[in-house]
Amino acid sequence: MNKKDSPYFHAIQILEDNCTGCTACVRVCPTEAIRVRDRKADIDPYRCVDCGNCMDVCEFHAIIPSSDPLDIIHNFKYKVVIISSSFFGQFTEDISYAVAKQAVLELGFDEVAEEAMVTDFMISIIRDYIRENRDKRPILGSNCPAVVRLIQVKYPSLLPNLLHQEAPMSILTRYLREKIAKEHKLLDEEIGIFLIVPCVAHVTAVHQPEGAYKHLQDGAFSTGMIYGRVREILKDIQNHPMDIDTYPQGLTWALSGVQADLVDTDDIRALSVNGVENVMDILSRIEDHYLDQYDYVVLRTCTNGCVGGCLNVENPFVAMSRIKKMSKEGTNNEIHVEELQELYAQGEFTVTPLAPRPIMELDKDIKKAIQKMKKINEFLTMLPGLNCSACGSPSCYALAEDIVLGKASIDDCLVLRRGNPDEDE
Amino acid sequence: MRVSAVVRSEVMPEYRFVAEGFEDAVRKFEEQKPEAEVKTQFVIPEKDFNTAGKGSSELKNLLKRLGVDSVVLRRIAVASYEAEINVAAHSKGGIMYSTVYDDLIHVRFEDEGPGIANIEQAMTPGYSTADDLVRELGFGAGLGLPNIKKNSDAMRLVSAAGSCTKLEFLIYFAKIS
Numbered sequence: 001m002n003k004k005d006s007p008y009f010h011a012i013q014i015l016e017d018n019c020t021g022c023t024a025c026v027r028v029c030p031t032e033a034i035r036v037r038d039r040k041a042d043i044d045p046y047r048c049v050d051c052g053n054c055m056d057v058c059e060f061h062a063i064i065p066s067s068d069p070l071d072i073i074h075n076f077k078y079k080v081v082i083i084s085s086s087f088f089g090q091f092t093e094d095i096s097y098a099v100a101k102q103a104v105l106e107l108g109f110d111e112v113a114e115e116a117m118v119t120d121f122m123i124s125i126i127r128d129y130i131r132e133n134r135d136k137r138p139i140l141g142s143n144c145p146a147v148v149r150l151i152q153v154k155y156p157s158l159l160p161n162l163l164h165q166e167a168p169m170s171i172l173t174r175y176l177r178e179k180i181a182k183e184h185k186l187l188d189e190e191i192g193i194f195l196i197v198p199c200v201a202h203v204t205a206v207h208q209p210e211g212a213y214k215h216l217q218d219g220a221f222s223t224g225m226i227y228g229r230v231r232e233i234l235k236d237i238q239n240h241p242m243d244i245d246t247y248p249q250g251l252t253w254a255l256s257g258v259q260a261d262l263v264d265t266d267d268i269r270a271l272s273v274n275g276v277e278n279v280m281d282i283l284s285r286i287e288d289h290y291l292d293q294y295d296y297v298v299l300r301t302c303t304n305g306c307v308g309g310c311l312n313v314e315n316p317f318v319a320m321s322r323i324k325k326m327s328k329e330g331t332n333n334e335i336h337v338e339e340l341q342e343l344y345a346q347g348e349f350t351v352t353p354l355a356p357r358p359i360m361e362l363d364k365d366i367k368k369a370i371q372k373m374k375k376i377n378e379f380l381t382m383l384p385g386l387n388c389s390a391c392g393s394p395s396c397y398a399l400a401e402d403i404v405l406g407k408a409s410i411d412d413c414l415v416l417r418r419g420n421p422d423e424d425e
Numbered sequence: 426m427r428v429s430a431v432v433r434s435e436v437m438p439e440y441r442f443v444a445e446g447f448e449d450a451v452r453k454f455e456e457q458k459p460e461a462e463v464k465t466q467f468v469i470p471e472k473d474f475n476t477a478g479k480g481s482s483e484l485k486n487l488l489k490r491l492g493v494d495s496v497v498l499r500r501i502a503v504a505s506y507e508a509e510i511n512v513a514a515h516s517k518g519g520i521m522y523s524t525v526y527d528d529l530i531h532v533r534f535e536d537e538g539p540g541i542a543n544i545e546q547a548m549t550p551g552y553s554t555a556d557d558l559v560r561e562l563g564f565g566a567g568l569g570l571p572n573i574k575k576n577s578d579a580m581r582l583v584s585a586a587g588s589c590t591k592l593e594f595l596i597y598f599a600k601i602s
Contacts, residue, residue: 154489157495157496157498287485287498287502288481289499289503290506360486360489360490361489361490361491362490364492366491366492366598369491369492370463371462373462373463373491373525374463377463401490
């Protein structure tokens with residue numbers, strides 16, 4: 001979905017032909033971004049945070065993700081893929097981590113890297129940041145792009161609390177760009193770096209990174225799409241395995257709770273939260289200063305963390321159990337962090353302060369906003385209070401607000417219309 | 426100069442506080458009694474810690490819609506949450522009344538008793554009469570009332586042992602120069 005008049009990109013698309021106007025998506029949207037008008041769902045690009053709830057709930061295949069097609073890699077001379085840590089939890093246990101990784105490489109890449117390579121290094125960056133920013137409590141993890149956008153739209157007062165450092169896959173991108181350009185004598189535009197991601201929020205983040213100072217990735221592939229491609233060639237690869245580095249311990253990054261446990265230490269108390277409802281509850285409590293005793297809070301909108309992403313194929317609990325098993329069994333390859341440390345020391349991983357995207361305000365002028373609120377309350381007393389969403393707005397309150405903001409009319413209320421059959425004639 | 430003192434009124438002991446710089450504005454507000462723009466009320470049941478906090482959370486959402494500055498918003502949120510928890514934890518239940526004016530919010534809490542025996546003590550940071558149930562739930566550190574005072578521009582607490590408690594506070598949306 002990319003509306004011409006909106007400055008915001010989203011990796012969620014509505015197929016109008018499939019949409020029945022059932023309003024299931026309207027009711028699950030955490031930012032009330034969706035309305036059904038003329039029996040078709042419509043997403044407000046200013047409000048959408050790419051959490052993927054609407055896609056999960058749609059029974060009609062009318063809301064679909066839009067990730068990049070694999071052939072875009074051919075636009076580049078040197079092709080690198082970075083695999084998100086949740087990816088290897090998607091495969092049944094007869095397929096080894098190394099074989100699945102080799103299969104990804106053989107889809108046409110020159111080099112394959114993993115988020116799991118740099119998670120240890122990331123922990124040290126996070127701890128540094130928490131210790132250097134004692135005036136802000138708690139620091140909020142910024143790995144989940146849906147959480148970052150949720151804070152921008154609904155909790156802008158918490159923006160200064162975000163960890164202002166790039167996420168592991170972007171750190172790795174920065175490092176690889178520099179290294180590959182040097183080693184292979186290539187120009188930046190000849191190197192294509194792509195991510196395999198578990199959710200639409202990550203696709204959006206690749207196409208519209210928040211706070212990035214420099215060119216990052218060139219595309220994002222859905223875990224589900226890559227999974228399908230990999231399965232086609234797995235049999236062949238199982239017969240011709242090659243030596244490939246693995247980082248099983250880093251894979252636990254995909255699981256909610258692990259990052260907080262790793263960051264937690266004598267002087268740092270960390271909390272971990274997953275699921276969009278829980279995330280919103282915790283953000284609201286942080287706003288009220290009720291969680292100031294925590295130094296760091298890791299928030300992810302999907303169940304169990306990134307294994308719960310909407311582009312994955314496996315159930316989040318099964319994927320979690322597999323990753324836990326893998327992390328105990330395999331041996332971790334060493335990675336040289338000296339070069340990463342050098343880039344870090346140069347401030348290469350710092351991000352710019354993020355701007356709010358306020359969606360809640362009724363008006364820029366508080367006096368006008370109060371007048372609008374008065375009108376909303378007046379309309380609210382006229383509406384039936386069933387919160388049935390049949391009008392296409394998520395609740396009676398939302399309809400009252402839509403009416404006052406000129407986006408709907410009181411005639412949209414089907415319950416009221418049924419009560420006045422004469423008016424319908 | 427900060428004005429804060431326990432005044433023994435004819436009816437009930439009263440604690441008043443007006444933050445520095447807000448004396449004139451508060452006096453004017455009390456004299457003129459301007460007409461309220463938006464009013465809400467919320468019932469706070471006794472010892473109901475599952476819903477306690479919901480009233481202030483709804484108030485926060487309303488203020489976000491009005492576009493109240495985020496720093497001011499957090500002060501209002503803290504003060505109203507503390508007061509709401511106080512009513513749930515210490516009283517037989519009560520009501521939270523929020524009134525929005527053009528330039529400020531007035532929040533009033535009225536409960537069903539049993540009242541505060543010693544207001545001055547209640548205003549001392551760290552002093553608490555919370556029972557075990559309340560403490561088990563992580564409340565009752567004795568910082569509630571001082572925290573409300575810290576976050577509001579004006580505050581008034583009226584209570585006596587055996588009667589109901591009335592707490593109100595004012596918070597202005599913009600700094601008064």
